Amino acid sequence: MTFAMLRASFTSLNSVQQWGFGSVSPAHATQLMHANVQPHVLDMRMIESVNNSIRHLSPTEIRSKMKRRSLRRVSIKPSSGVANDMHSGSDWDKAEFVLEELRRQCDTPADLLYRLVEDMVEEMKAGLAKEGGSKDYKMILTYVDKLPSGKERGHFYALDLGGTNFRVLRVSFGQDGSTPVFQEVSIPQEIMLGQHEELFDYIAGKLAEFVSKEDSSYHPRPGCKRELGFTFSFPIKQTSIDSGELIKWTKGFAVEGTAGKDVVQALNEAMERRGLDMVVTALVNDTVGTLAVASLAASKADAGDEVMISVILGTGTNACYVESIDAIPKWKGPKPSSGNMIISMEWGGFSSSLLPRTQYDEALDAVSVNPGEQIFEKLLSGMYLGDIVRRVLLRLAEEAALFGPSVPPNLLIPCILGTPHVSCMHQDKSSDLQEVGRILSNVLGIHETSLELRKLVVEVCSIIAKRAARLAGAGIVGILRKIGRDRSKHDGSSSHRTVVAMDGGLYEHYPLFRAEMKAAVVELLGSEVAENVLIELSKDGSGIGAALLAAAHSKYSRYGW
Ligand code: ADP
Ligand code: MG
Numbered sequence: 001m002t003f004a005m006l007r008a009s010f011t012s013l014n015s016v017q018q019w020g021f022g023s024v025s026p027a028h029a030t031q032l033m034h035a036n037v038q039p040h041v042l043d044m045r046m047i048e049s050v051n052n053s054i055r056h057l058s059p060t061e062i063r064s065k066m067k068r069r070s071l072r073r074v075s076i077k078p079s080s081g082v083a084n085d086m087h088s089g090s091d092w093d094k095a096e097f098v099l100e101e102l103r104r105q106c107d108t109p110a111d112l113l114y115r116l117v118e119d120m121v122e123e124m125k126a127g128l129a130k131e132g133g134s135k136d137y138k139m140i141l142t143y144v145d146k147l148p149s150g151k152e153r154g155h156f157y158a159l160d161l162g163g164t165n166f167r168v169l170r171v172s173f174g175q176d177g178s179t180p181v182f183q184e185v186s187i188p189q190e191i192m193l194g195q196h197e198e199l200f201d202y203i204a205g206k207l208a209e210f211v212s213k214e215d216s217s218y219h220p221r222p223g224c225k226r227e228l229g230f231t232f233s234f235p236i237k238q239t240s241i242d243s244g245e246l247i248k249w250t251k252g253f254a255v256e257g258t259a260g261k262d263v264v265q266a267l268n269e270a271m272e273r274r275g276l277d278m279v280v281t282a283l284v285n286d287t288v289g290t291l292a293v294a295s296l297a298a299s300k301a302d303a304g305d306e307v308m309i310s311v312i313l314g315t316g317t318n319a320c321y322v323e324s325i326d327a328i329p330k331w332k333g334p335k336p337s338s339g340n341m342i343i344s345m346e347w348g349g350f351s352s353s354l355l356p357r358t359q360y361d362e363a364l365d366a367v368s369v370n371p372g373e374q375i376f377e378k379l380l381s382g383m384y385l386g387d388i389v390r391r392v393l394l395r396l397a398e399e400a401a402l403f404g405p406s407v408p409p410n411l412l413i414p415c416i417l418g419t420p421h422v423s424c425m426h427q428d429k430s431s432d433l434q435e436v437g438r439i440l441s442n443v444l445g446i447h448e449t450s451l452e453l454r455k456l457v458v459e460v461c462s463i464i465a466k467r468a469a470r471l472a473g474a475g476i477v478g479i480l481r482k483i484g485r486d487r488s489k490h491d492g493s494s495s496h497r498t499v500v501a502m503d504g505g506l507y508e509h510y511p512l513f514r515a516e517m518k519a520a521v522v523e524l525l526g527s528e529v530a531e532n533v534l535i536e537l538s539k540d541g542s543g544i545g546a547a548l549l550a551a552a553h554s555k556y557s558r559y560g561w
Contacts, residue, residue, distance in 0.1 A: 229546030289545025314504030348377030473520030
């Protein structure tokens with residue numbers, strides 16, 4: 001069989017290809033031909049994979065899927081007669097092969113996601129059974145067993161140490177219309193990779209700077225201290241509401257000497273060294289703060305919605321949820337009056353072998369500060385998406401000479417392409433993909449790109465973002481399944497709507513990501529159940545939520561919850 005005949009037989013498969021469930025490029029076809037795969041065999045396999053992917057969908061869902069996929073599908077190869085003057089040496093067949101391989105490896109059909117959901121639920125149960133019971137999820141007991149009442153009063157502070165920056169805030173509760181006061185401080189690289197005391201002294205210094213600007217009305221009463229909620233968004237082993245040891249740094253932090261130490265004690269000591277009249281009263285994870293803020297909003301709205309889950313998609317990613325204390329065998333304390341405890345999963349550690357990983361993910365992991373760890377996080381959080389895209393583009397430059405005869409030097413620089421660049425390129429609505437051109441030129445030093453090339457870059461961004469968003473969606477469905485809220489109400493489960501509170505820069509600033517994630521949740525739950533699951537942005541849990549929790553656990557205020 002000649003290449004031309006193979007190409008013709010693939011053209012006849014066009015209707016299948018348009019669905020986007022699997023297609024074969026001419027370059028890939030050549031490979032298959034060499035591997036002696038007959039087209040009719042291929043044909044059957046593709047149809048089977050289509051069948052598997054749509055088996056669970058209703059006819060309406062299938063139609064809308066067909067429409068969506070066929071709209072999004074782009075041909076990257078310049079049509080004949082369109083000269084690609086800039087990059088005449090480019091091997092478009094090779095590029096198409098690389099892209100096709102990427103599509104295939106990053107594909108997340110519903111049946112795969114269902115299997116991941118099952119794995120997730122098993123790991124959650126194992127992590128709740130005993131300390132270290134799950135290889136993936138820490139399932140951290142947060143010691144938060146009640147959510148806000150709205151009766152909190154007074155001035156409280158929060159310190160949000162989440163990733164790239166940290167923020168200091170003062171929030172005044174009980175005063176209508178009072179707006180929180182913020183200060184954002186970036187963390188120098190040498191501090192992120194430095195010594196334990198340096199980090200906490202640096203933070204205490206910035207806190208001191210913040211309060212030094214306050215007028216006397218904010219000064220604490222004699223005998224009292226300013227109270228601080230400390231949002232520390234790294235895996236900790238919490239031992240009470242105001243103590244917890246760092247298990248390990250993530251998200252590019254590698255401060256020496258902190259692992260195994262109580263971070264509250266470290267901050268309190270640094271504040272004392274500095275002569276600052278401030279004390280940590282609540283150590284919270286940003287997910288827990290988000291849950292607290294969303295819960296307060298829901299109780300004020302009084303619509304009976306129950307905030308059960310919160311997810312952060314920012315530099316890193318994590319989720320927490322409200323678990324029944326009876327489902328936590330490792331809890332040895334007294335039963336809380338609410339009967340519940342918030343569990344911080346540390347879901348970034350999920351590492352099922354079913355996760356759709358590629359050579360780019362493996363290479364990224366190998367050079368990360370924590371190789372072999374946080375595998376789920378590395379597939380979907382803001383810290384990594386940009387660099388995965390860069391790695392794909394680098395391969396296209398090296399093997400398909402897509403950006404000219406030599407590899408653009410900037411493409412070799414790790415992390416030069418950020419997730420905000422990816423979202424900006426992916427969401428470029430201009431007909432000539434101006435933003436894509438601008439970012440390729442300004443960030444990667446690739447100038448005067450053709451429209452075909454820009455389309456290809458958009459396609460890479462779209463594949464990587466879609467995989468990430470769908471995995472996040474599967475994570476949410478995993479929690480819903482664990483707490484029995486993935487079913488319709490006929491089985492006696494709660495009749496309230498379940499709220500999933502979302503926060504983080506990736507979720508907030510990337511509408512296409514949000515849409516893909518929500519679509520995956522609907523696809524996995526079915527539309528009837530999904531109608532009772534509200535996925536909502538709940539901003540500033542890591543700040544205001546922490547201050548709320550500090551108020552709730554105040555040592556000096558008579559108001560609590
Ligand atoms: P952190 O996780 O550090 O506490 P954020 O929640 O603000 O902070 O998230 C910041 C992260 O969000 C950045 O590291 C970046 O990856 C991602 N991000 C910021 N802006 C955008 C954007 N426009 N599009 C996509 N991702 C973004
Ligand atoms: Mg944060």
